[in-house]
Structure formats: C-alpha cells, structure tokens
Amino acid sequence: MANVLGNEHDLNFKETELCLGLPGGVGGGCGGGNEVDSSPKTTGKRGFSETVDLKLNLQAKETGMDLNKNLGNGSKEKPVSAKDPAKPPAKAQVVGWPPVRSYRKNVMASNKSIGEESEKASSAAFVKVSMDGAPYLRKVDLKMYKSYQELSDALAMMFSSFTMGNYGSQGMIDFMNESKLMDLLNSSDYVPSYEDKDGDWMLVGDVPWQMFVDSCKRLRIMKGSEAIGLAPRAMEKCKSRA
Amino acid sequence: MSEDDERQQSPPSDLDFVSNKARNCNATGSGSGHPEFQSAYPDQVLENVLENVLHFLTSKRDRNAASLVCKSWYRVEALTRSELFIGNCYAVSPARATARFTRVRALQLKGKPRFADFNLMPPDWGAHFNPWALAMAKAYPWLEKVHLKRMTVTDDDLATLALLLLGFKELVLVCCDGFGTSGLAIFVNECRQLKVLDLIDSEVSDDETDWISCFPEGESHLESLIFDCVECHINFEALERLVANSPSLKKLRLNRYVSIGQLYRLMIRAPQLTHLGTGSFSPSEIAGQGDQEPDYVNAFAACKSLVCLSGFREIIPDYLPAIYPVCANLTSLNFSYANITAEQLKPIISKCHKLQVFWVLDSICDEGLQAVAATCKELRELRVFPVDPREDGDGPVSEVGLQAISEGCRKLQSILYFCQRMTNAAVIAMSKNCPDLVVFRLCIMGRHRADPVTGEPMDDGFGAIVMNCKKLTRLAVSGLLTDKAFDYIGQHGKLVRTLSVAFAGDSDMGLKYVLEGCPQLQKLEIRDSPFGDAALRSGLHHYYNMRFLWMSSCRLTPSGCQEIARAMPRLVVEVIRSADEEEMDDAVEILYMYRSLEGPRTDLPKFVTIL
Numbered sequence: 001m002a003n004v005l006g007n008e009h010d011l012n013f014k015e016t017e018l019c020l021g022l023p024g025g026v027g028g029g030c031g032g033g034n035e036v037d038s039s040p041k042t043t044g045k046r047g048f049s050e051t052v053d054l055k056l057n058l059q060a061k062e063t064g065m066d067l068n069k070n071l072g073n074g075s076k077e078k079p080v081s082a083k084d085p086a087k088p089p090a091k092a093q094v095v096g097w098p099p100v101r102s103y104r105k106n107v108m109a110s111n112k113s114i115g116e117e118s119e120k121a122s123s124a125a126f127v128k129v130s131m132d133g134a135p136y137l138r139k140v141d142l143k144m145y146k147s148y149q150e151l152s153d154a155l156a157m158m159f160s161s162f163t164m165g166n167y168g169s170q171g172m173i174d175f176m177n178e179s180k181l182m183d184l185l186n187s188s189d190y191v192p193s194y195e196d197k198d199g200d201w202m203l204v205g206d207v208p209w210q211m212f213v214d215s216c217k218r219l220r221i222m223k224g225s226e227a228i229g230l231a232p233r234a235m236e237k238c239k240s241r242a
Numbered sequence: 243m244s245e246d247d248e249r250q251q252s253p254p255s256d257l258d259f260v261s262n263k264a265r266n267c268n269a270t271g272s273g274s275g276h277p278e279f280q281s282a283y284p285d286q287v288l289e290n291v292l293e294n295v296l297h298f299l300t301s302k303r304d305r306n307a308a309s310l311v312c313k314s315w316y317r318v319e320a321l322t323r324s325e326l327f328i329g330n331c332y333a334v335s336p337a338r339a340t341a342r343f344t345r346v347r348a349l350q351l352k353g354k355p356r357f358a359d360f361n362l363m364p365p366d367w368g369a370h371f372n373p374w375a376l377a378m379a380k381a382y383p384w385l386e387k388v389h390l391k392r393m394t395v396t397d398d399d400l401a402t403l404a405l406l407l408l409g410f411k412e413l414v415l416v417c418c419d420g421f422g423t424s425g426l427a428i429f430v431n432e433c434r435q436l437k438v439l440d441l442i443d444s445e446v447s448d449d450e451t452d453w454i455s456c457f458p459e460g461e462s463h464l465e466s467l468i469f470d471c472v473e474c475h476i477n478f479e480a481l482e483r484l485v486a487n488s489p490s491l492k493k494l495r496l497n498r499y500v501s502i503g504q505l506y507r508l509m510i511r512a513p514q515l516t517h518l519g520t521g522s523f524s525p526s527e528i529a530g531q532g533d534q535e536p537d538y539v540n541a542f543a544a545c546k547s548l549v550c551l552s553g554f555r556e557i558i559p560d561y562l563p564a565i566y567p568v569c570a571n572l573t574s575l576n577f578s579y580a581n582i583t584a585e586q587l588k589p590i591i592s593k594c595h596k597l598q599v600f601w602v603l604d605s606i607c608d609e610g611l612q613a614v615a616a617t618c619k620e621l622r623e624l625r626v627f628p629v630d631p632r633e634d635g636d637g638p639v640s641e642v643g644l645q646a647i648s649e650g651c652r653k654l655q656s657i658l659y660f661c662q663r664m665t666n667a668a669v670i671a672m673s674k675n676c677p678d679l680v681v682f683r684l685c686i687m688g689r690h691r692a693d694p695v696t697g698e699p700m701d702d703g704f705g706a707i708v709m710n711c712k713k714l715t716r717l718a719v720s721g722l723l724t725d726k727a728f729d730y731i732g733q734h735g736k737l738v739r740t741l742s743v744a745f746a747g748d749s750d751m752g753l754k755y756v757l758e759g760c761p762q763l764q765k766l767e768i769r770d771s772p773f774g775d776a777a778l779r780s781g782l783h784h785y786y787n788m789r790f791l792w793m794s795s796c797r798l799t800p801s802g803c804q805e806i807a808r809a810m811p812r813l814v815v816e817v818i819r820s821a822d823e824e825e826m827d828d829a830v831e832i833l834y835m836y837r838s839l840e841g842p843r844t845d846l847p848k849f850v851t852i853l
Contacts, residue, residue, distance in 0.1 A: 093632060096360030096769075097744065098660060098687040100631040103443060103471065107555065107579055108603075108629055128450070139448075 125213055129155065131190070131221040142213045148205055155192060155221065191227045194219050203227060292318040302327050321345060328352070329789050331369055331393065332814065333838045336377030347386045348412075349378060353393035355792050355834060356742075357767050359417060362794055363832065364820055366847050368394075370420075375399040379406035387412040387438075394418070397425030404432035411463075412438035422447035423474060431456040437490075440468040448474035455480040459487075466493035470519045470553060475499045486511045492547075495519025498555035501526035502538065509541040518545070520553030523561060523580075538564035552576035552601075559586045569593035576601040578627045584610035592617050601625040604639040604660065611643035615650025623656040623681075633688050637662025641669075648672035656681035664721060666693045669703030673710035682707050683718035689745040689770075692722040699723055705730035708738070715762070718742035728752035732759025740765040753777035757784055767792040775802025778833075782806065785813055790836040798830040800853075806835070807853035814838045815853040 125142040138158050145151045192204040196215045204212070204219070296319055299305050309319040325348040328334060340346075353369025371393045378385050385407050395418050403410055410433050423446065430436065430453060454476045457464075462484065469476075476499055485491060485508050492515060496505065500521030509515070538561065542548070548568045557580040572594050577587070578601040587602075587610045594600075597618045602610070604626050614621070624647060630636055639661050645668045647654065654676040664686050672679070684704075692699055700721035708714060708731050715737050719727065723746035731738065732755035739762050747753070753773040756763070757780050766788065774797035785791065785806070800817065807815040818832035842852040 094689070094770075096357070096362045097633065097689070098628065098631050098685055099357075099360045099742075099744070100628065100660070101359050101443065102361065103445075104578075104627065105631055108581075108631065130450075 125216075127194075127216055127218045129158070129219040129221065132223060132226070140219070142216060147209055148212075151204075152192075155219075190221050191224050192219055192221050193227055289314060289318050293322055296322045300325070324348060326350065330836050330838075331374065332840070332843050333789075333836060335840045336374045338839060340377050340381035344381070346382050347384065348389070349374075349382075349385065349387065350389040351393060352391045355767065355790055356392070356765075357769065357792055357794065358392065362769065363818060363834075364847070364849055366394075367818065367850065368843065368845055368847070370845060371395045371399050371418075375402040379403075383407060384409065386410060387414075389414040389416075390418055391416040392418065394420035395425075397421050397428070400425035400429040401432075404429045409435050411435050414438065414440040414442070415444050416440075416442045417444060419445040422449040423451040423453045423472075424449040427451045427453040427456040430454075431458065434458060435463055437463050438466040439464075440466055440493075441471055442468060444471050446472045446474070450474075452477045452480065454484060457484050462488045463490060464488040465490045466517075467491065468493060468495040468519065470495040470497050470521075470555070472497045478504050482507055482511065488512075489514075491515065493517035493550075495552060496521035498522045502558075502561055503536065506536040506538055506541050509545060513544040514547060515545055516547045517550040517574075518548055518553070519576075520551070520555075522556040523554045524556045524558040539567060543567035546571075548572070550574040550599075554580035557582065562586060562590060565590065566593060570595060572597055574599040577606075578603055578625065581605045581629055583607070584613065588613045594618060596620055599623045601627070603627050603629050604637075605629045607638040608640055608643040608646065611639060612646040612650075615646040618651060619653070621647075621651040621654055624651070624654065625658040626660055627658075628660040628687065631660070631687070635662065635687070637687075641665040641667070644668045645671050648675040652676060653678060655679060658683040658685075658718075660685045660687060662687055663691070663694050664700070664703070665695050666698060666700060666703035666706075667695070669700070670706040673703075673706040677711060678713060679707070679711040680713050681716040682711065682714060683716070683742070684720055685718065686721040690722045691720075699727070701727040701730065705734070708734040712737075714738060716740040719746055720744060721746075724748050725752040725755065728755040732756050735760050737762050739763060741767070743768040743771055745770045747771045747773060750774055750777035750780075754780040757781035761787075763787075764789045766790075768794070768796060770795040772797055775799055775805070778802055778806055782809055785810055785835070786837050788837065790834065792832070792834050793830075794832040796830075796833075798833055799828060800830055803830055803833055803835075804853050812837055812839070814842060817851045817853060819849045819851075 126139050127142060129138045129140055140151075140154065140158075142151070145154060193201050194204050194212070194216045195201055195218045197217065201220070204216075206212075207215070292315065296305075296308060299308060299319075299322075302325075305319055305323055309316045320342050321344060323343050324346060326339065326343055326346045327350045328339065329352050331351050331353045351371070351374060353371075354363065354367060357363065358367065369392060371390060375395075378388075379402055383406065386409060388403065388410075389412075393415075395415060400421055403413065405428075413429070413433075413436075426446070430439065457480070464484070465488075467484075467488075474497075476497065478500065481500075482504075485494065491512055494508070494512065494515055495517065496508070496519050498521055500508075502520070502523050502525055504526070505521050505523070509518070542565050545568060549571055551565065551568065551572055551574070554577060559582055562582070566589075569590060570593055573596055575590075575594060575597055576599075581603055582605060584606050587606045591597075591610075591613050595617060598620050600614060600618065600621060600623070602614075602625070606613075611626070614624070626639055626643070628635065629638070639659075640663045641661075644659060644661075644664065647657075648668070648671050652675060654672075655678050657672075657679070658681075661684075664684065669684065672682075686700070693703075700719075701724055703721075704717070704719050704723070704727050707717070714735065717731070717735065717738055717740070719742070725748045728747060728751070731741070735741075735756075736759075738760050741756065741760070741763065743766075750773055752771070753768070754777050756766070757777070761784075763784065764787075769792075773793065778793075778798060779802075781791070803815055803817060807813065813835055814837075815833070815835045817830050818834060820831060846852065
C-alpha cells in the first residue's frame, strides 16, 4: 500500500513539476487549474489536466489512479510515461480524447466525491501560497506531502526563483540553534512562513509535519531577511510546546 | 476585410478584386453623353442614399456582397459597417481592419482553433488580443462591444478597454485566458456604462482581488453578469448590493462559490431575471443544521420571466423541487454539471413542455433520455456530456437513448452526444426522424469502435445523416469509419461547413472525397487519421475558401506541407510541435493552415514554424 501511495506521489511530483507555472507567467491559481504556463521549461496547458490530479488525488480515491493513468499514459507530449516504468498497464488514454474540455473534466471528477462531504473536508488541506514579488498566488494541498522536504521541493518547482535552504535531517529547522537560524534568515534566500490557527505568522518547520498540516492556514514565501522578525516568536512557541 | 464563414466565395484578395471592378464601374456608371454629370453631384447623392440604405443591412454576408458591387458601394459599406466580425484574428491585421472600417461600434474576434480546447496545442501559441486592443483604442474610441472567442487577453488589455474606450458597454469572453481577477477589478471599476460582462468557459486566474466590490456604487446599468466559470470566491455582500442596484439585470450566472442560501437572497432581489445560473445549488458548509431554510420554491415562483436555467455546479438533488414553478416556462435548461439520475430528472423534465435547449450529463441514462423524448416536443438542441470522460468508462447512454430522442423530438436541429456504444440503426433512425438537423456531433468515446450489433463500421449511419438531413452544416464523426463514410460525406454533404474527424478513414481517399466533394467546407479539423500529402494536395482548389484546416497526428510530411505553402502564397501554413518534442524531420505533428492577407505572423512561439 505504501508503495502504491509512493508511486502516486511520484507521479504527482512529476506532474507538479510540469504543471505549475512561474510567477509572472500568464496564469494564476493552480487550485482552480487556471494555469497557462509561459515557461519554456514546462508545458502548461497540458499541466491543466495535471493540476486536476494534484487536487483530486485524495478526493476521488477510486478515480485517482485512473486519472493518473489518464494523464500519465499515451501522448507524445508526456516525458512522464517514458520515465516511469511502473505505469499500470491499463488502456492508454490519449491526449485530448474524448474531446471534453479540461474544465468540465475537472468539475466532473471533483463532483464525484460530493457525496462524501465530511471525508472531503478532512482529506484535502488547501492553502494559498503567496510569494513576495510574484503577482499571482498558488494553492497547494498540504495533504499531498509527507514531509517538509516534499513540500519544499514542490514549492521550489512552483516558484523556481525561490530557493530554500535545506532543512535539518528531521526536516525541521533547528530552533535550538540560534546562529544557524540566523544565517538562514540573513541570506537572500527565500523562506516560507505560515499563518497558523491562532493567526500568528510562523516560520515553516517549527513543528512536526502533521501538526503543521493541521494548523497551517496559509503560506507566504518571504525573503530571509524579512523573516527575521518571525524567528524569535517561532522559537518561543517552539520552546513552550517542547 | 472581414472573415465570414458564411461567404460563398471569399478569396482573401478581394481588396484587389474590388479595385479592378471599380475601374469598370466608374467607366460605365455615369452614363454616356452627359459629361456634366460626371461631376461629384450624382455620386454624392448616390452615396448618401446608399449610406441610408446600407444602414439596414446587418448580416455579414449581405454586407460582404454589397461591398463587392463597385468602388462606391465598397466605400459606403465600409463607412456604415458598425459590427465587425473577424473569424480568424490572423487573417487580417488590426491596422488593415481599422483602415477600411472607420466607424465600428462592435468587434467580434476569434483566435485559436477549437482543438486547442483539448490540450492538442501547446500553450502560448498566440491569438493575443493585445495588438487589437491597442488598435481599437486608437481607431474606435466609441467602441461599445467586444466579443472574443479563444483569445489570450491580459489584465492590461482589460485595462485598455476600460480606460480608453469611454462608454464601453459589452464584453463577452468565451474560452479565453490570460487574465485574472485584478484585470476584472480594473475593468468593472472603470466602465461606468457597462451593461454586459459575460465570462463563459474562460480561465480566470485568482489574484485574490475582490473584483465584485470594484463595481461603482450606486445604480448600475448592468443587464447581464455571467461569471460561472470564475473559480474563486467572491464577496457575496458586494454582489448582493450590486444586484440590488441593477434594476435592468436580466441575466445572472453565478459561480460555484455561491451557496443556495445566497442564491435565495439574490433571487428575491432580482425577480425580473430571465437567465439564471444557480451557482453550487447546495448549502454552504457553515449553514446551521437547525436554521430554518428559506422558501426556495417561493423564490423561483417569483421569477415569472425565467426562461433559461443553468448552474447546479455541486447539486444536492434534494433541492431540485425548488425549480418546479419555473419548469413550464423554461426554454433552456443546463444540467450538464449536475450528476443526477433518471429518477431525479423525471419530475423536472415532465414539466418542461416548452424546452428547446437541454444540456445534461449521461448520468440520467437512456431512461432519462426517454423521459426527455416523452415530454420535450419542442426540443431543438440536445447535448449529452459524459460523467466519466474516458475511453473505457461506463456507458450509461447508448443507441437506445438516441433512438428515443429521435422518435420524440422531431424538431431537433442540433445534437452533441457522447456515448460508449452506438449502432448504425439508431443513427439512421435519427437521420429519418429529424430532418431539420443542422448540427450532428456524435462522439463514440472508444476509438475505432464498430457497431456492436452488426460488427460493421459506422459508415452507413453517418452516410444516412448526410443523405437525409438536407440542412446539415456541421458534422462530427467517430467510431470505426472507413473511406466509404467520407465518400458519403463528399457526395451528399453539400452544405457542410464544419467537419470534425478523429481516428477515422483508411487512406488518402477519405480526405480527398471531402475536399473535392464539399464546396461549402470552411473549417476542417482532423486528428489521428491516415491522411497524407497526396490528400492534402487535393484541396488546393479550395483552401482559399476555407477559414482553416487543422491536421494533427496524420501522415503529413514537411515537404508535402511545403508544397502547399509554395502553391498558395496567401495561405499561412503553420507546422506546430508539442513544446517538449524534439524536432522530427520526417513527420508533421500538427498542421494548422489558414488564409490571410498578412502573411506570416510576427508573434510566433518557438515551437511553430511557418513554411
């Protein structure tokens, strides 16, 4: 089961990689799948379908795999199928066939789980992600990721000019090490911060992953130098929880 | 020059043509033996009369014909044309269009070819509204209406329209992209005379801007506000105020972020609505369980003018009975986002005696279609969309539903039907029962699928359609098809203007039959069919009469396409690669060609080559 999940996530990463556009690109929020990607590295419009996958993987469990097949197979457009040998041997779905617009496909797939209202509520954790200097927002589903590293990778893809320093081995910023923290924050690298349930802005990485997913309401990627103001409070909260 | 898909023959060089004719006209028109009448006087009178007369000409076809009579008519027609329609934004440049037509009040532009909707074309191919926006702002400061389809519109373009065009009234964006809520915010704020803002099937990015609040305070002139495709939250209080301040509002289509409770509040403020899109049609999550539900039935009953109903984006079927009061008056009902069963449909549809347009999901099954056939005798247009849009998915509708519709809805003019299985017999039945068919689009989702009962290809079914439906102008084919199907189309489809082909045919002959047989063909879109260079050559006599030809994943080679490009200088021949594909020397992935007065466009992305 873990492998299946792992595969799904791998697939999703590849699709995350390909679908989400850069700031300053023509499109915007990815949650709505409104990407029109002007980056030469990715192939945005195709990514529209893949954005579906990002959103729906947990909502439409029974169709999630199918959609993965749908998006991963067939079509010369997708290097994914070439790279991923673990593709399930279902009938290859062809790009653009049947001729149903992506918007409609997305809506249908998400409506399938309408009956499972409560499950839906707990099975996705969408938060808006803004990055200082980027004109458009993105949305991510935190439940898609299992660790800060995965989230970091995904955000890095999304905002590729944004660099995040590596987290410590446990995936948490070492708040106890003040000087290391200060180095990170003084760099011109971007760091992610988040608004928690209490409405406070915290540095991402201060709590265990699951606790973060439960309490994060939105994300903001800011310059390291600007985030300095957050650090002391973050450390306080961390200490009080420890 | 304006592109017109109804024109019988419209060589792109009609400007040259006219000036030749004009020389003849002037030479003979002034009469012989009265040299003093060669002066401007009679010409001036003629032009004044003409101007008054031509004001009554509204149809594009009539105007295009009038403009070809002689130089004088050409000039006056150009002065009096107030609605400019350009079917392919690359066929003519903004400069040329604004130079010829100087008093345009309404502009309609179409951009990308339809197959771009299905991810067959890499993004950023083109169709940018920007050069047009700038040209319009300069040439037509009094411009009132802009209607765009499949174009890329930026926030800046919206700002241009709003700031530079005083008195702008109507914006309709269909299948467009490239803009966001911030562009909308500027637009609605600056357009004080705005009557119509219709966003249909467009991609709108969520810039976190509360655009609804940006409508000016006070009474608004709004007659139509359609934003059901906008995938972001809206400020409901602001919307409520806006609706309350819009006494002329007739059309309101909400997005799925509007709950049924909010819908209620809007409906009671706008009982004059004729077109309503209901939004989610389900309660918001925070609605208290114990709260008293508003009287939805009453709200619908109060809307005595309601004729067109859509929305139901996240429908809770329990609320459906609320619409009973309006069913008897409905002429258009769009359930195509509502996953409902036949049982849930029946009580509604049985009341919809006047229904002319019905869009629905195949979740209603053949049984639901039988119920439609039983009641909706006035049905003109039916669209059945798949809940499960996959090749090997479930097939809740089939030939049974199609047969039933053909027997019950004799006045049918337009059908779009997605299914997993279909028989020739049912298609033939429809061809005989529904002689008024103008649009027949059948999508059998399994590629190359034969008639499940006979094992035969679907040739005879589509053959019957072109033979029996004498008014047919638009056809989309599917299923297992041999060249014979195309032979039928070429022989009988004399009025066909738009043809969509996918995974069909055996050889070049298929395409040849069509190109040689269909004189009215304007738009031909083909994918994954075995047609090659020889077939392409057989259309040389006709390509100037067409708006475009699209062929993807066929058997074309660069040299074959090059030959066409060389033979037809006024044709723009684009070879498009998928963005991440290596350049393949021996195969053309996508061919998109169209007539143009301008030659190769200057905004080419790097994955497009013009031959």
